[in-house]
Amino acid sequence: MKIISANQFMMHNRHNLDLTQQGVALDDTVKSIIDKVRKEGDNAVKEFTELFDDAVIDKLTVSDSEMEKAKNMVGDQFVESLQLAAKNIEAFHRNQQETSWFTDNPNGITLGQKVTPIEKVGIYIPGGKANYPSSVLMNAIPAKIAGVSSISIATPPRPNGSINPYVLVAASLIGVNRIYKMGGAQAIAALSYGTETVEKVYKIVGPGNTYVARAKKWVYGDVAIDMIAGPSEICIIADESANPSYVAADLLSQAEHDEEASAICITTSSTLANEIAAEVTKQLSELERREIAQKSIQNKGCIILANSEKQAFDLANQIAPEHLQLMVSNPSAKLSLIKNAGAIFLGPFSPEPLGDYLAGPNHTLPTSGTAKFSSPLGVYDFIKRSSIISYSKQALLEVADTIDCLARTEGLKGHAMSIQIRRDSVL
Ligand SMILES: NC(=O)c1ccc[n+]([C@@H]2O[C@H](COP(=O)([O-])OP(=O)(O)OC[C@H]3O[C@@H](n4cnc5c(N)ncnc54)[C@H](O)[C@@H]3O)[C@@H](O)[C@H]2O)c1
Ligand SMILES: N[C@H](CO)Cc1c[nH]c[nH+]1
Numbered sequence: 001m002k003i004i005s006a007n008q009f010m011m012h013n014r015h016n017l018d019l020t021q022q023g024v025a026l027d028d029t030v031k032s033i034i035d036k037v038r039k040e041g042d043n044a045v046k047e048f049t050e051l052f053d054d055a056v057i058d059k060l061t062v063s064d065s066e067m068e069k070a071k072n073m074v075g076d077q078f079v080e081s082l083q084l085a086a087k088n089i090e091a092f093h094r095n096q097q098e099t100s101w102f103t104d105n106p107n108g109i110t111l112g113q114k115v116t117p118i119e120k121v122g123i124y125i126p127g128g129k130a131n132y133p134s135s136v137l138m139n140a141i142p143a144k145i146a147g148v149s150s151i152s153i154a155t156p157p158r159p160n161g162s163i164n165p166y167v168l169v170a171a172s173l174i175g176v177n178r179i180y181k182m183g184g185a186q187a188i189a190a191l192s193y194g195t196e197t198v199e200k201v202y203k204i205v206g207p208g209n210t211y212v213a214r215a216k217k218w219v220y221g222d223v224a225i226d227m228i229a230g231p232s233e234i235c236i237i238a239d240e241s242a243n244p245s246y247v248a249a250d251l252l253s254q255a256e257h258d259e260e261a262s263a264i265c266i267t268t269s270s271t272l273a274n275e276i277a278a279e280v281t282k283q284l285s286e287l288e289r290r291e292i293a294q295k296s297i298q299n300k301g302c303i304i305l306a307n308s309e310k311q312a313f314d315l316a317n318q319i320a321p322e323h324l325q326l327m328v329s330n331p332s333a334k335l336s337l338i339k340n341a342g343a344i345f346l347g348p349f350s351p352e353p354l355g356d357y358l359a360g361p362n363h364t365l366p367t368s369g370t371a372k373f374s375s376p377l378g379v380y381d382f383i384k385r386s387s388i389i390s391y392s393k394q395a396l397l398e399v400a401d402t403i404d405c406l407a408r409t410e411g412l413k414g415h416a417m418s419i420q421i422r423r424d425s426v427l
């Protein structure tokens with residue numbers, strides 16, 4: 001793993017931003033997939049599924065018998081683990097529930113905000129390079145708590161046309177309405193615009209690779225999206241108190257997701273930097289997904305040698321990583337230095353995978369620097385708010401002249417008339 005200075009990192013990043021050709025090619029691919037699915041519906045989805053997932057699909061939906069078969073394929077330990085994770089995720093997300101509120105004033109004015117669940121939601125569950133039953137829990141549980149009545153899952157099929165049984169069992173545990181065998185940009189397009197089989201949804205949530213993340217960006221506006229939740233990222237700020245083997249393991253935990261994943265460590269200690277680099281090499285050789293992790297470490301991984309603690313935190317805020325681990329002494333005292341991160345893990349015994357599976361907070365998190373303005377997925381992503389305004393006759397008469405003045409100033413006589421007609425009818 002390369003060790004570079006903060007300046008080298010900044011230069012490299014600037015250089016990377018200039019490499020827009022890659023982004024343009026990705027956009028062209030994604031846009032052409034979306035257009036074809038809009039025009040040709042199911043047939044296009046099936047064509048892309050054959051091309052990208054190597055699977056020939058007859059029916060796009062998972063049948064009841066496939067669900068039953070999946071339940072017989074998974075072991076008790078998995079189901080028990082899933083149940084414990086679900087319990088923690090539900091308990092955490094219940095705190096995010098929002099309710100309608102109304103303010104009643106004595107002069108006949110009632111104002112308020114009505115909270116309504118979004119009716120139809122599509123959840124993308126990745127499935128290209130790994131299987132993510134945990135993402136089913138992370139996305140479907142907050143949707144259920146919010147009261148979404150129609151939940152559709154889209155996830156890519158395996159080459160034999162089936163869906164991973166662990167994903168199906170997780171979906172059955174939470175109770176979703178339908179599961180579609182489709183992945184990538186074609187799934188995002190089908191959920192956004194509908195096809196003969198796929199029901200159009202109002203909002204799409206869930207993580208995915210660069211094709212999925214980019215497709216969500218392109219359909220935004222025709223449907224809502226949660227955020228850009230693309231290839232996984234971890235940034236670890238470590239000081240001399242950190243155990244290099246823990247740091248290396250945590251970096252690799254995210255590198256193994258995808259060649260496009262990013263694993264970065266920032267430290268002021270060159271001794272620690274060398275120890276972490278050596279550990280990464282050692283632990284890489286023990287990984288099953290060695291090739292993916294190795295490419296990710298080569299492409300996007302680095303250890304940055306900062307010249308001060310302030311520079312370390314400034315850099316982390318600039319990167320705005322999906323996951324930020326503080327492997328420093330007294331980590332909670334440093335929380336106030338962090339402005340941008342999807343999830344923050346404090347101390348040596350709060351490693352990132354704890355959050356991926358079990359702790360309770362959501363693992364669907366903003367990537368690519370979007371933690372500067374986005375939050376983790378939550379119950380709040382599955383609701384919308386409507387304002388409530390109710391005035392009595394008397395209350396309206398008292399403000400009629402004020403509204404009249406403002407409306408006429410804007411040159412909107414129709415607005416003024418709407419008030420005047422009421423005032424004149426009661427005077
Ligand atoms: N940010 C988060 O919250 C979060 C959470 C979990 C996982 N992730 C990320 O999700 C991603 C999962 O990726 P994955 O690949 O395993 O599954 P995926 O389901 O996201 O992607 C697989 C799909 O990508 C499409 N695809 C692949 N190659 C293509 C090509 N050349 N042209 C067009 N389309 C192509 C195919 O349609 C395929 O079905 C990883 O990057 C992981 O790090 C992120
Ligand atoms: N680390 C991923 C989010 O970037 C979530 C995940 C699911 N399973 C394992 N990891």
Ligand SMILES: [Zn+2]
Nearest residue numbers: 232253254356
């Ligand atoms: Zn992970």
